Amino acid sequence: MDANRTPKAVGTAWGLLILNTLGSTGAETIVPLPRSLIQMVTMGALVGAFTLALALNLRLRVRPSAYVFLLTLLLVPSLISSADLEAGFGALFRCGRLAVFVATLWLLSRWWDGGLTFVRHHIRIYFAVLASVVAGALVSPGAALPDVYGGRLVGALWPLTPPQIGQYAAVIIGLTVLLVVGRRTDGRSAALVVVPSLAVLLLTHTRTAMLGLLVGLVLAIGSLVLTSAAARRFFAWAALCAAVAAVGFASALHAWFLRGQSQENFSNLTGRAKVWDALLAAPRTTGEEWFGVGLGDKSFDGLPIDNSWLAVYHEQGLTGIALVAAVVVVLGGVALLRPPSLPRACAIFLISYCALASYTEAGLGDASPYLLHLAVAASLLAAPAAGGGADAPRTPSEARTAFEKPSRRRVPRWARSSEVI
Template sequence: MSAIATIGARLAGGPDGPRVLSPQRRRRRRVQAVWGLLVLNVLTFFPGSPHILPIPGSVGKLITQSSLVVALVLALSVNRPARVRPSVFIFLLALLAAESLLASVGAEFLFGALFRASRLILFVTVLWLLTPWWTRRDLLLVRTHLMFLWIVLGSVLLGLLAAPGVALTDDRLGGALWPIPPTQVGHYAAVAVGLTTVLWLSGLLRREVALISVVLAVPVLLLTHTRTALVALLAGILIAGLSLFTTRSRVRKSFAIGAAAFTIGALTLGSVVTTWLARGQDTEEVAALTGRRAVWESIAAAPRSTFETIFGLGLSNKSFNGLPIDSNWLGTYYDIGLAGVAIVVAMLLFVLIAAWFQPDGPRRALALFLVAYCVVASFTESGLSDASPYLLELTLAACLVYSGASREGAR
């Protein structure tokens, strides 16, 4: 009997043996792994960016692209038998994927366009399989996303410590271990700061944890010199904070302190802020949005047939004549036409309207932060019409305002 009791204690996680995870916790770990694989999939490998690890470009791309297939298999294993929740947002995502496939059939670079459309379809399928976990009260997907953002930022900080000259190429912080351009590093840092701040304002995160996170992430954001991420972060926190203003005294105190700090900073550090925003560019370059306006005007002036105007030219790498488009709206129009633009607008409006009818609280505030961030960033960044971090974060916003989000999920 003593031997049986010892074995039982070990299986139960007693002091004499390793703890065995319950089926529910194992399922939760697998859901987190699926989300982490989605983050890896959108963590595009840029072989042209400086990095210190000898990772061939083909191997890096294989790692990111194969992670989506692994995520699909793992999602099917954790959601067995397959059960999904009805969702207007997922329907719009599926419509976007179908429209991208239609547009890509007649693309000039057929293989690349069909590959990107197929990737988007798989991406949407995995997100659909995760809908049973949208209603969890512990905000599992939001906390998981924040955790993986910190893993990415941790690799950036390690790269900065290991090879500061490589990480700070052109005086902008990028990934030195895994080649991540400064704009993406700035995006990850801004979203991490925003989610951490809103969670703390909502009373769902300890002050010490929030403070450490912000103190580490804000310098990363500033070192990337990414103006879009900074402006989108401030706009998102402002809108999310206003949604909590009447119900949380912590928000009112923080806004008062923030307003005082902003006023003092504007009076004493105005020249420093102006220099940071200028990023070494003259007035003409800033007015031209670092060359973006020329690309946008060329896209708008390019001749198109009626079909191409409505349905686009097929999913591309978001470049035009070898130059990055750097606009979600022009990029969407170029790839999947006016129909694609209409679907993306419908997705954003749906999340905003759903958030409007949500009761005041953390879920609404987090959703408003994410959708506000995506809207502001969409003017100089692309991604809402393709598998990207922006689409992943907009999906997070949609799950937060889901109609059954106030109830605990069945899983």
């Protein structure tokens, strides 16, 4: 067996990490789920992920990772601010959760080799999450499109909010499109993922996810334009389609982005600006200024902060902001220094998406899907293991066939140089 081959159980551990970050609050489900039950499932998933990762990596072999190292340092201000219990015992519980989350990433870093393995795990697992959302909509359209959310799509089987669903859809759409551009999957398999995910994204009316998807794809595909004819063709067709959509569907696009809100409500980001101003104006001690008030539920005076930087400032102080900024800068800097490649393009997409979403969504300072997106980016930017990763072409002549599965039967032309997602 290839020593560099990633065990299938690693994908299971990754799925458990994703389950842990799905959250315990959101829309009302068809069958009411007690919050205690949801928290038991999500925390059990985290413990399961750590246990499985430890069983797979009993010798504690890890790959050097500036990303996970910075997350480890982020535990310091989190513990300092949470120790005085100003935010309650829940703050220490969240610190413990973050510690186990980071420890699991360390254990899984053994298989970070610059290949696309974790990209495929990410797509498959989040697509399964979206499938549960679609199933809930089919079973009970009224519960999946409630008036309390303005008719936006929510999770009717598991309590997921429209921004969460939009985020998952945008990320897997972007990654799948990049796999197609890089000829690492065929168009038929990609369409089965992209088309329903795009429909889900549109039904969530999540502007941040849509903008993150578009900006991330422009930057990612732009990084391939000089070296990939497929990227140039895709860029040209995308630009043409965007121009046609802007001219022919301008009013529909404008209505979709406004979501029935007034111009004033749209300009102050649906009330977010008021919470931000109040948070910045609140008095703080020197300790709170530097280390925050402790890990909480990313809210201020009972209202969601909805900004990663202000949430980190509130809970982990200026020290936390410096560490989170270092995470984004280091990952972005490493991506820019890498030669053009598909893994680099996927990393650029994930980093740019998280950076843009951080303005209106919280999550960069605690265990969250955003940290998992950045972990995938870190795995893509890791130096290949000795002998190359499972996804790494071994010679230039093998570059287009490195993802083919051995087969004696004749492979159709559409499936050559590709692998299903």
